[in-house]
Amino acid sequence: MNKKEKILEAAISVFSSVGFHNAKISEIAEKAGIATGTTYLYFKSKEILLEEVFIKSWSNISDCLVDLSTKKKLNSNDKLKQLVDTISILIYKNKEIAKMILFEERFWNDNASEKVDEMVNNTKSMLSSIIQAGIKTGEYRKSVNPQLATTYIIGGLWYLMAYWAENFEQYKLETIKKEAYKLIIKGLE
Amino acid sequence: MNKKEKILEAAISVFSSVGFHNAKISEIAEKAGIATGTTYLYFKSKEILLEEVFIKSWSNISDCLVDLSTKKKLNSNDKLKQLVDTISILIYKNKEIAKMILFEERFWNDNASEKVDEMVNNTKSMLSSIIQAGIKTGEYRKSVNPQLATTYIIGGLWYLMAYWAENFEQYKLETIKKEAYKLIIKGLE
DNA sequence: TTCTCCAATGAACGACAATTCATAATTTTC
DNA sequence: GAAAATTATGAATTGTCGTTCATTGGAGAA
Structure with missing residues (x-):
């Protein structure tokens, strides 16, 4: 290294x-x-260091979503399941990353670097697309607003994972994953 | 004042x-x-000031939950609806509070003041009780884990609200509230 | 009016940590 | 193997606030 x-x-x-x-x-x-x-x-600076840390960490999720978007055969539930998997495993492998991304994201709200901004928005819009597709195929309720649902799901999933990494050592990864997945898809159905 | x-x-x-x-x-x-x-x-210090800000802000939600716990007649869905209402209105009246509570909570993770710790845990356990009651009455799935669901819901709701306060000016409060409420209860059913 | 008391002031202090840079170590070149 | 070039060092510099405290102001008592 x-x-x-x-x-x-x-x-x-x-x-x-x-x-x-x-x-x-x-x-x-x-x-x-x-x-x-x-x-x-x-x-160059402490801020730039944070920026690169962020990019390095986020890219795993980003890559997964790009990968999913090419798999036309999967239905929306399966795609969401795989997304939950990716995020969970990322956190499982390095619990510290999750907390950082969740809690430090605010630093990028105003004066985000182009790159960070682009990655986050891209991720959100891909998740939104998965939900939209699910609505079209009838898997999900017509009344779901993909943009709002995306925000809610990202917030919930992330918080659960980050909180678990810190406080819920009694639960197994599998348990958390299953619970999150159920709450997500049932919420959309 | x-x-x-x-x-x-x-x-x-x-x-x-x-x-x-x-x-x-x-x-x-x-x-x-x-x-x-x-x-x-x-x-006494900047930290104490943050502590008091936190307590002042959180107490609205805390009060609502205590109030709800006395209303035996309401079913769980109605209770959750009222909780979403409370949180939404709190944020609507002062959008800045939401972001602060959500994002600064981490400062209380390790060396939280007794008071702050107690308020947060109390709130979470009351939400958890509402969910448990809902499972008992059959409103919600038996497979729901109240503790994990609570964490997921708090994270999702809060993030949605905070994000909305900052970025989703095109939506009306009612729209956000309805969307959040649906995602929450459908997720539990 | 004068005295007492205590809230209010804001310049000065001190601690802390990001960043720099003169110097040293190491590697590359020839 | 010496000179040049590159990389690394960490003490010193610098700027930034949180906090203090000597001083001020003003309200009420005598």
Whole structure:
């Protein structure tokens, strides 16, 4: 793993455990096994570092959705199931990422970088498309508003996953996944 | 409105628009029409100020839930409907509060004040009770896990409302409320 | 009017952490 | 193997606020 990669890993870990504002560059550097100043050879600023952490983490979900959009044969429920799977596994593999994305997203609301903005919007609109398709095929209620439902589902799924990662160690991944999936599709039906 | 009240109002506005860490005491004071140092006559520290802002904001929801728990005649769907109403109206009256509560909650994860911890947990467990009651009466699926569903619903509802307050000006409050309500109860049925 | 008391002020203090940069270490070039 | 180029270092610099406190102002008592 090269140095830039090491810094990114360390940043994910530190940002997600204490939040962006409480994270110290010196701590990230220490965790990455380099000197404080070295961080600035790879990232112009702390904000840019957060931006790259975000992009790296989000891209897994983004890739999954792009992949799903090519699979014409799956019905909407199956697609949603696979999406829940992807997000769940992402969080399972690195619980810290989830919290960070959920909680730090607000930093991108106003002055988001083009790239971050584009990734988030793209993800939301693809989820929205899956729901729209489901309405058309009759899988889901006609009264569902895809845009609003997308927002609700993303919020709920993410919060459940992030909260679980922090507080619900008694539950198995499978249990959480099944529960989320049921709440999502029943809500749309 | 006395001075303490003015400071709280100003703090809600500033915290919610820029977040806790980016908020300057000097700006809050200015907005409240007092000198910077005066803030410290009413609040020991910036953290205590956030705590009181949180308590003040959350208590509306808390009160509603306590109120609902006394109304034995309502069925679970009606109770949930009223809860959605309460939260929606709270946000409608002050859109900034919602964002703050949702996004700043993380500050209370580890070293929460007793009071804040208690309020949040109490709210969640009351929502959970409503769901449990609904399962018992057969309104909702037996397979629903009340604790997980509560987490999912709170996350989804809150995110939808907060996001709407910021980005979905084209929708009417009624539309959002109806959509959220449908997604919640259908998900449980 | 003068004195007392306490709320209010806001400039100054101090702590903290992002960023820089003179220097050192390492690698590449020839 | 020396010079040049690149990469790394971490102490020093710098700016930013949270917080303090010496001073002010004004309301009420005598």
